[in-house]
Amino acid sequence: MSGTTILGLAGSIIILLALFEMMRRHRLREKYALIWAVVALAIITVAAFPAILFRTSEAIGLAVPANLLFFVASMVIMILTLQHSSELGRLEERTRTLAEEIALLQLEIDQLRDGDGPRGRVEQHDELRE
Template sequence: MTLRAYIFGIVAALFVLIVVVSLLRHRRLRERHAAWWLAAGVLALLAGIFPESLTWAARVTGIELPVNLVFFVSITILFLVSLQHSAELTRLEAKTRDLAETVALLELRLRELGEAPRPPSEEEGPDRHGDAHDEG
């Protein structure tokens, strides 16, 4: 391995870790979502600092080329992140459905009591009622 590749591997891994920690500190990423990215960053840093550990791990697992182990671990981590996000999406969809049903029942109850809220006019737009999707 050339000195340039060695330094690039370490810098890239440190960059990933710094970005994840920064997102955590600014509350733009939650801990449970950062766990896999932190694991990937630490593994990349270890492989960057100790490149022979990658060769050793490939030999132990029966993989001929260390780069194939890197691809396998990367794909596995991305799969787990995707699976975690799918589970979170399913949970949020169920929560949204429950909230929509609750609102519908409350609106029905208000109509029954003769206190139905005035529907929003088209001039007010969605921003007035919090329907805008500006959260990131």
């Protein structure tokens, strides 16, 4: 076995062990663990059978198999970044909505403490929602 093969296998095994430990401690959600597990298994496959990389790069017409490896790695990183950006936007919107709902609830609590009647409170609450 070459040093590259050993390095690829060792790195992938470390990633898989870290994934299982993070999932066990509830520090990583299953959907992300699945993505990283697929990446780790792909690395194990390429490390164990480097001919796959060479044949694929020849079939595509690339002179250097490492270029294919870097391209695929770049695409994986871009897809993960896009997915995380999408989720971040969704979470920001949800956070804003929750903050608005808390502000409305705080307004209702303040009005109840000040002694405003229920009729005034309901009318003001409806106005704030529009």
